[in-house]
Amino acid sequence: MKVIKFEFFFCNLFMCHQMAMKKEAQEKQKAEQRRRAQAVSDIPIIWILGGPGCGKGTQCAKIVEKYGFTHLSSGDLLRDEVASGSEKGRELQKIMTSGGLVPNAEVLGLLNAAVIRAKGTSKGFLIDGYPREKSQGIAFEAQIAPADLALYFDCSEETMLKRILARAAAATVKRADDNEATIRSRLHTFKCNTSDILELYNEKTLTINAERDVEIIFMEVVEAIDCMLQKKERAAKVC
Numbered sequence: 449m450k451v452i453k454f455e456f457f458f459c460n461l462f463m464c465h466q467m468a469m470k471k472e473a474q475e476k477q478k479a480e481q482r483r484r485a486q487a488v489s490d491i492p493i494i495w496i497l498g499g500p501g502c503g504k505g506t507q508c509a510k511i512v513e514k515y516g517f518t519h520l521s522s523g524d525l526l527r528d529e530v531a532s533g534s535e536k537g538r539e540l541q542k543i544m545t546s547g548g549l550v551p552n553a554e555v556l557g558l559l560n561a562a563v564i565r566a567k568g569t570s571k572g573f574l575i576d577g578y579p580r581e582k583s584q585g586i587a588f589e590a591q592i593a594p595a596d597l598a599l600y601f602d603c604s605e606e607t608m609l610k611r612i613l614a615r616a617a618a619a620t621v622k623r624a625d626d627n628e629a630t631i632r633s634r635l636h637t638f639k640c641n642t643s644d645i646l647e648l649y650n651e652k653t654l655t656i657n658a659e660r661d662v663e664i665i666f667m668e669v670v671e672a673i674d675c676m677l678q679k680k681e682r683a684a685k686v687c
């Protein structure tokens with residue numbers, strides 16, 4: 449009887465110890481996440497939203513030229529993974545050529561790694577093509593850092609379709625997803641998720657009419673970024 453009690457006591461002690469260790473590891477992980485988020489949140493983060501062919505790429509190039517920000521395109525990061533020829537890349541390619549969304553864990557992992565690589569020298573991040581779903585935005589802000597601004601390039605479906613078809617016809621290197629069926633599917637995926645994102649991030653989103661001249665659109669972009677940078681600077685002084 450005594451032996452059983454003794455064993456029971458040690459078994460409980462062992463379990464308590466295991467639980468305490470697990471809790472400690474979880475706390476450490478949370479603290480590390482907070483530390484990383486703090487380090488990144490000093491750097492401006494801008495989400496670039498809009499459907500395929502809305503002109504995000506053109507505006508991102510102009511923003512990089514003016515502000516020297518780091519441009520991270522989720523589509524480019526995924527295409528790099530596909531080009532690496534890995535098993536994971538082959539899986540991703542299947543989803544991408546269907547016009548659907550790849551699992552967020554993959555995209556966020558690639559973005560997170562790219563942010564970590566660049567954060568020591570970056571003046572700001574342009575996160576292009578992300579979030580594509582409300583849940584992606586929530587995961588990004590919890591795991592990387594809050595976004596300071598979202599720019600949504602609003603464009604009609606006909607214009608986007610026309611632009612991508614024209615771009616595909618002129619391109620020397622064809623993208624596997626630039627055929628009419630996949631473009632329609634990409635437009636559909638975009639349409640299904642965007643209103644939820646705009647609703648959740650309404651306060652930090654500027655909707656820009658992307659059917660106009662590139663330079664006129666860029667003037668609006670610059671105004672929004674300058675305003676955000678001033679706000680961030682003022683907030684840093686108060687802290």
Ligand SMILES: Nc1ncnc2c1ncn2[C@@H]1O[C@H](COP(=O)(O)OP(=O)(O)O)[C@@H](O)[C@H]1O
Nearest residue numbers: 500501522523544548549550555577578580634
């Ligand atoms: N944030 C994301 N979440 C899930 N899938 C993504 C994301 N970004 C890109 N992708 C995948 O990569 C494909 C190409 O993305 P992208 O180059 O941004 O093209 P698009 O011109 O359609 O915006 C998308 O159709 C999708 O399959």
